Amino acid sequence: MNKAPVNKIIPSSVVDGPGNRTAVFFQSCNFDCRYCHNPETIHLCTGCGACVKTCPAGALSFAEGKVVWNEEKCCGCDTCIRTCTNNASPKVKYMSAPEIWRKIEGSLPFIRGITVSGGECTLQAETVRELFAIAKAHGLGTLLDSNGSYDFRNHPELLEVCDGVMLDVKADCEERHRWLTGCSIKPVLDNLEYLASVNKLEEIRTVCIPDSLDSKKTIDTVGEILKPYLEKKDIRYKLIKYRHFGVRGKYQNFKEPAEQYMLDLKKHAESRGFRNIVII
Amino acid sequence: MCDKKKLQQEIETIMNDRRLTYWQRTDALAKYAENLLDYPEGTPEEFYQLMESREINDLGEGHGPRSPRYILPDYKKFLKEGSEFLRLSAPKNLAEAVNALLIFYHNAHSVDRFPVFLGRLDDLLEEFVVREDYEAAKQTLRLFLISIDRTMSDSFVQANIGPEESVTGNILLELMPELQNITPNMTLRYDPETTPDGFAKKALDCALRCANPAFGLDSFYKERVGENYGIASCYNGLLIGGGAYTLCRLRLGTISENSKNSEDFFSRRLPLCIDTQLKFMDAKIRNVVENRAFFDSDWMVKEGFVQSDRFVGLFGFVGLCECVNNLMKKDGREGRMGHDAEADALGVRILETLEKAVNEHYCPYSYNHRFVMHSQVGAADDEGNSAGTRIAYGDEPELYEHLRNCGLYHHFCPSGIGDIFPFDETAFRNLDALLDIFKGGFKVGVKYMSTYLGSGDLIRVTGYLMKKSEVEKLKRGEAVANDSVCLVTDKTPSRHLTEKKVRSFDE
Numbered sequence: 001m002n003k004a005p006v007n008k009i010i011p012s013s014v015v016d017g018p019g020n021r022t023a024v025f026f027q028s029c030n031f032d033c034r035y036c037h038n039p040e041t042i043h044l045c046t047g048c049g050a051c052v053k054t055c056p057a058g059a060l061s062f063a064e065g066k067v068v069w070n071e072e073k074c075c076g077c078d079t080c081i082r083t084c085t086n087n088a089s090p091k092v093k094y095m096s097a098p099e100i101w102r103k104i105e106g107s108l109p110f111i112r113g114i115t116v117s118g119g120e121c122t123l124q125a126e127t128v129r130e131l132f133a134i135a136k137a138h139g140l141g142t143l144l145d146s147n148g149s150y151d152f153r154n155h156p157e158l159l160e161v162c163d164g165v166m167l168d169v170k171a172d173c174e175e176r177h178r179w180l181t182g183c184s185i186k187p188v189l190d191n192l193e194y195l196a197s198v199n200k201l202e203e204i205r206t207v208c209i210p211d212s213l214d215s216k217k218t219i220d221t222v223g224e225i226l227k228p229y230l231e232k233k234d235i236r237y238k239l240i241k242y243r244h245f246g247v248r249g250k251y252q253n254f255k256e257p258a259e260q261y262m263l264d265l266k267k268h269a270e271s272r273g274f275r276n277i278v279i280i
Numbered sequence: 281m282c283d284k285k286k287l288q289q290e291i292e293t294i295m296n297d298r299r300l301t302y303w304q305r306t307d308a309l310a311k312y313a314e315n316l317l318d319y320p321e322g323t324p325e326e327f328y329q330l331m332e333s334r335e336i337n338d339l340g341e342g343h344g345p346r347s348p349r350y351i352l353p354d355y356k357k358f359l360k361e362g363s364e365f366l367r368l369s370a371p372k373n374l375a376e377a378v379n380a381l382l383i384f385y386h387n388a389h390s391v392d393r394f395p396v397f398l399g400r401l402d403d404l405l406e407e408f409v410v411r412e413d414y415e416a417a418k419q420t421l422r423l424f425l426i427s428i429d430r431t432m433s434d435s436f437v438q439a440n441i442g443p444e445e446s447v448t449g450n451i452l453l454e455l456m457p458e459l460q461n462i463t464p465n466m467t468l469r470y471d472p473e474t475t476p477d478g479f480a481k482k483a484l485d486c487a488l489r490c491a492n493p494a495f496g497l498d499s500f501y502k503e504r505v506g507e508n509y510g511i512a513s514c515y516n517g518l519l520i521g522g523g524a525y526t527l528c529r530l531r532l533g534t535i536s537e538n539s540k541n542s543e544d545f546f547s548r549r550l551p552l553c554i555d556t557q558l559k560f561m562d563a564k565i566r567n568v569v570e571n572r573a574f575f576d577s578d579w580m581v582k583e584g585f586v587q588s589d590r591f592v593g594l595f596g597f598v599g600l601c602e603c604v605n606n607l608m609k610k611d612g613r614e615g616r617m618g619h620d621a622e623a624d625a626l627g628v629r630i631l632e633t634l635e636k637a638v639n640e641h642y643c644p645y646s647y648n649h650r651f652v653m654h655s656q657v658g659a660a661d662d663e664g665n666s667a668g669t670r671i672a673y674g675d676e677p678e679l680y681e682h683l684r685n686c687g688l689y690h691h692f693c694p695s696g697i698g699d700i701f702p703f704d705e706t707a708f709r710n711l712d713a714l715l716d717i718f719k720g721g722f723k724v725g726v727k728y729m730s731t732y733l734g735s736g737d738l739i740r741v742t743g744y745l746m747k748k749s750e751v752e753k754l755k756r757g758e759a760v761a762n763d764s765v766c767l768v769t770d771k772t773p774s775r776h777l778t779e780k781k782v783r784s785f786d787e
Binding site: 013014015018021108109111 | 683
């Protein structure tokens with residue numbers, strides 16, 4: 001059975017899709033976004049042990065060259081996260097889909113679905129597929145939050161058990177996408193079109209930073225690709241205000257957008273055919 | 281009793297209490313006079329000892345009440361037939377209907393001067409509302425609600441809506457946040473099958489803004505109370521056209537303090553208390569039925585708006601949580617109610633014991649000849665006893681766990697039980713999520729639950745609505761119109777204000 005690194009499971013999330021959902025956050029991401037607000041989820045632990053020394057609760061130790069986290073002892077102070085120079089966390093558990101499901105089960109019958117996120121959850125595509133299959137068998141909805149790097153087109157078995165993808169479109173063009181994330185925008189835009197064409201595009205998400213990113217153009221790029229689909233189906237566009245909270249120090253000089261800036265973007269998205277636009 | 285000087289002094293004290301309004305003083309004087317009488321004939325000797333030791337409490341109902349405690353008049357009959365006593369014929373339009381109801385309310389009462397049940401407002405008014413222009417109907421209902429709040433200034437005045445969506449229900453849900461009134465307390469009779477999600481979400485949004493309405497599971501009350509039930513006072517499921525004669529309470533927490541261990545509790549102390557309370561209730565009910573004027577001469581009885589055979593006795597209790605926790609400790613076991621399976625099994629066993637005794641007790645006057653269990657919300661001098669089956673404030677487990685825990689206990693008390701789950705502002709972000717949680721709660725056995733915004737002024741304390749600002753006013757020594765505000769200065773409800781866990785959807 002596949003085991004995947006799980007950063008945390010939130011029993012009740014109201015910001016990861018419709019209704020009350022349990023959200024599973026997987027560890028590790030193939031993007032390295034400058035504005036990432038939980039950078040401790042980017043990499044896997046290398047076992048350097050720096051955090052073992054600084055942990056005030058004695059909750060971290062070494063065993064077989066790996067850092068072991070004692071959940072009982074942990075006081076949740078996040079000193080380990082601040083100590084880590086590798087954008088990782090020692091508080092990660094390797095879990096199989098049935099093991100994750102046993103944690104989610106405690107949230108029944110209070111949730112209408114589950115959402116997997118990260119990190120980048122598609123790096124654990126097989127575990128996600130297995131987990132979604134179990135959730136579906138229990139009548140739950142299944143949503144997936146992705147940076148768009150995964151090749152959904154060639155893995156229909158995952159989409160079969162996934163109700164929809166909440167897709168990040170972080171920039172308008174290759175150059176800016178590479179500047180921001182370190183990776184190409186091409187697979188993201190391919191997925192945008194493909195997911196819309198197979199009716200699996202639940203939501204598009206764009207984090208907006210005035211001056212540094214041209215969110216208007218990003219909306220143009222997205223709007224252009226989705227034009228034929230928007231006429232048939234209302235697709236939600238979530239415009240997310242950049243916030244300093246959690247962002248690494250060296251990238252903290254980005255500007256937080258004003259309310260009016262976001263309202264202008266909303267208006268622009270409306271002109272591009274979007275009817276369901278959410279600003280958060 | 282013959283110390284005239286002392287009597288006069290105490291009467292003077294009430295008459296000059298500057299924290300009370302004129303009518304509040306008048307009520308206090310009446311209660312004082314009533315309590316100069318002896319307790320009704322048949323009151324067992326043990327009752328006086330158990331009152332003294334605080335194990336039984338009569339909720340200040342008075343030694344020989346002049347009236348049944350809770351009265352739920354049949355307003356449907358009234359609007360259809362009018363009333364000879366009130367010199368009113370059946371109303372023909374909304375203005376007449378609202379006017380007729382206000383007149384009825386003014387002339388009705390409970391054990392206190394205010395009615396505890398105003399009817400199923402949507403069911404009563406819908407036929408009139410739909411014949412009017414929406415805005416005109418809304419204006420009439422706005423004045424109706426303002427009039428209720430300002431003239432029946434008591435948080436135990438309750439109205440119901442639902443389970444179906446209606447124009448009236450929608451208007452009320454729009455008006456209540458705007459008006460920010462304490463009265464009436466309101467319940468949405470909720471049925472996941474017939475109450476549309478949109479309407480339920482509107483009710484939740486309303487509740488976050490003004491602590492009203494609470495949600496009661498319609499199917500439960502229909503089955504256990506009767507098809508034609510109403511929710512009155514705090515959250516009491518009773519028959520319309522009837523009500524409850526009396527409500528007495530065991531203080532389970534205190535009883536456990538006076539027991540050596542759970543064996544002693546179950547074999548000696550609890551049976552004594554149960555038996556005494558049953559006998560005391562019998563005596564009280566016989567007194568109000570046979571000796572008081574109400575059932576012979578009251579106009580509501582004479583015109584058939586209430587019938588004596590639709591009244592029950594409410595066998596109440598508080599302090600289950602402390603009882604369980606004390607007994608666990610005395611038995612040398614670890615674990616607290618809401619956090620430990622053994623402790624909860626003990627809690628269930630205690631309620632099963634009460635239920636069995638209550639079901640085996642025959643009372644000739646009570647509906648079905650039986651009393652009904654009531655998880656009481658708490659009152660003065662309840663130190664060491666949380667409300668009914670509620671987990672002590674501040675010790676509540678995680679939300680899902682808490683709701684499951686409620687599910688263990690709620691089914692015992694069709695005549696009244698409920699839990700409150702305040703949320704912070706994050707709840708507004710996703711009312712669907714809040715509704716999911718409510719629906720989940722009902723699936724795991726919750727029968728009655730409510731919410732409000734933790735940071736708001738208007739909140740639900742124990743079982744009724746209260747404005748934090750009015751509590752402050754009273755603490756400064758100023759009089760406030762609402763009778764129930766005075767209760768919040770008691771220890772139990774005031775602890776609710778400071779220690780009750782507020783839920784958040786934030787990570």
